[in-house]
Amino acid sequence: MSGLVNYFKFIFSGYIRKKKVLNGIKVHFKYHHGAELFDPIAMILDQYFKIHMVSDTFKVKVDQYNFEHSDFSEKLAGLKPKLDCLINLPLGLLNVQYFVLREEYRTTSFYSILLNEEPLAFWHKKYDYGKERSSIIKNEIFGTNLKSNPALQHEEEPVLFVSSADHALYLEKFIHSHVFYVTRLSQYNNICQQLQKIYKINY
DSSP, X not given: OHHHHHHHHHHHXXXXXXXXXXXXXXXXXXXXXXXXXXXXHHHHHHHXXXXXXXXXXXXXXXXXXXXXXXXHHHHHTTOXXXXXXXXXXXXXXXXXXXXXXXXXXXXXXXXXXXXXXXXXXXXXXXXXXXXXXXXXXXXXXIGGGOOOOGGGSOTTSOEEXXXXXXXXXXXXEESEEEEEEESOHHXXXXXXXXXXXXXXXXX
């Protein structure tokens, strides 16, 4: 019967719905046919682990930068996620959405993370073979306030930019340029610490 219900839900919405238990946590998926399911909790914790592994040498304090979640919200306006995940946590409803985002001459992968419908973080995979790392630093983080910093010269090293406004941006070259931007770092840390306690894999 559940298969028939899912079939009619797909007919009317274009989405397939599925519930899975991932290492002790219930995750509700809504996705288009052909979309590949992934573990949103592992993805979030991986980024958390990477952020906290950055050495002090490659942590850069900034007063402000040009990255704003609202800029990407505008790009996503009118787009439907290929995959949508919902996770109920004691701190609130965690929502992870996966989009295919057109950027100039190529498509990119964009993951939006929301807590209680408010932006918490995003992860943008550029598929540029790392060519845009320098332009991201110059144009999208510092703008005209760019100053010489030894930490920015090592292209193979991940860099963590932290602002006084509780924002953080983790930039790495992992074959391609990956940008992980957190709008509320303290709340993101709380969520990840909570996930670590209930997720049945050690990080």
